[in-house]
Amino acid sequence: MMLRTFLPKPEQRFAAVGAALGAVVSAAWLATETVFLEQPTNHWDVSAMLAAGAVPFLLGGSFYRWRYSRRLEHELRAARRAERRLRHEVHRDKLTGLANRAALEADIRQALCAEGPTFERNALLLLDLDRFKAINDTMGHDAGDRLLTLFGARLRRAFSGEATVYRLGGDEFVLTAGGASSQAEAEMLAARVKALFEAPFDLGEAQVASGCSIGIAFVERTDTATGEVLKRADLALYEAKAVSGNSHAFHSEILTHAAQRRVEAERDVARGLENSEFFLEFLPIAGAAGGAIRAFEALLRWQHPLRGVIGEQAFIEPSEQSPGTRSLGYWTLKAACTEAERWPSPTGLTVAPFAPQLKERDFVEQVKQCLGEAGLPAGRLTIEVTGDFSTEDLALIADNLKGLRALGVRIALGGGAGSSLPLNLIAELQPDQVTIDLAAIRATHGSERSVALLSCLIKTGQVLRLAIAVRGIEKESEMDCAQASGAVEVRGPWIAPVLTDVTALLKAGAAMELQRSA
DSSP, X not given: OHHHHHOOSXXXXXXXXXXXXXXXXXXXXXXXXXXXXXXXGGGOOHHHHHXXXXXXXXXHHXXXXXXXXXXXXXHHHHHXXXXXXXXXXXXXXXXXXXXXXXXXXXXXXXXXXXXXXXXOOXXXXXXXXXXXXXXXXXXXXXXXXXXXXXXXXXXHHXXXXXXXXXXXXXXXXXXXXXXXXXXXXXXXXXXXXHHTTSSOEEOSSOEEOOOEEEEEEEEOTTOXXXXXXXXXXXXHHHHHHTSSSSEEEEOOHHHHHHHHHHHHHHHHHHHHHHTTOEEEEEEEEEETTTOOEEEEEEEEEEEETTTEEEEGGGTSGGGTTSHHHHHHHHHHHHHHHXXXXXXXXXXXXXXXXXXXXXXXXXXXXXXXXXXXXXXOOGGGEEEEEOSOOOHHHHHHHHHHHHHHHHHTOEEEEEEOSSSSOOHHHHHHHOOSEEEEEHHHHHHHHOHHHHHHHHHHXXXXXXXXXXXXXXXXXXXXXXXXXXXXXXXXXXXXXXXXXXXXXXXXXXXTOSOOOOOOOO
């Protein structure tokens, strides 16, 4: 302990031990000469004295160098092991053990550095699991992690030795194959990936079926960075997600141009919102039996500086997922509630939010805030849900609608675009009312069959004990059918035109005769 106090470094202690050993050796040597050779101490020659004095220093220095070199070797080996471990950790996904995004970027950089005939055009498949969010939300994150691990293991086994599998993060995986340089070869890879979902995944507490969407791009000679390849694959994945589950799509220049148009549309919407170019019009909603105006549907309009006045269908579709569009949806709801508060009670307001709004976790709070700031009673607001939703989205939307019902807001479900009611959504969302879009039925089945199909849909709704409203009435025969079949509400050009100012109509009284538009 004392030695460690005065000589803290191992090399110093080894040097001391070496010097002590050298001193012992020198003393023994001198003693041997004196005792055995009977050489008196005063007759020791100078060379012997110098040698005896130098031995401790030589041994001490040798011990120091030996220990120092051993320590350096040990530290070097430890550093190399740490470097290998760090390199492995940096390039490996901890959950699945697959290569990660850093490894993918390194591999693509290496591929892009190849010149001449050594460059190989590789297929890159970007995979996104279907229903993963629903599994995470309903069964917990442990089940989600197990699903990712099992799927990663299936990918590794299926493509061992012929392709490299990466996990980018979340439920996104990448598959790269040097032997798949054509679209046909890449399509075969995609088919093999989709075949991995034929058997369910055993998550312990339950077995779940899943699928995946696949975006396919190629590593081209003209690429300069990994991001370029992933961006193309992501655009293809976005296209694949628009189709039903377990589907794939290839990147094309059309997708790139469409993405550019979406970006431009998002900028345009944000600019229009900042410059107050949006305004509302209102479509009267009348009771089918007596013709009294019951409510108004808020319709978003844009006074575009170049295109003139356009409806939301002309600009929402390409930019629906943008933050600017969601801000616009909130503005629409708030402006509509503010306007409706001026109407005589109990005149109602119907608003159809954009699809992304319905999936926002704070949507109920947004509606509550708009009602509170406008001073509009919740019972006068109807939220109309339109569009197609995935199973993953329905769970969150259903929770939001339950929250709205707790506030007292009415729920309507837009449907009837074909020749049937959306029974799956009716069961999941439990609306207060179903709105049949007669214009969509007319476009699909023609004017002659639309009236007959309308009658069937309304009667089906009555069997299910659903209140049925009809949107898009253009003819007296359609109005007669709606009344005779038992619809509760009607709206459309034959009832009344779209209005910018509803004051005059409301002053005319609550009851009014149904009027044909000119």
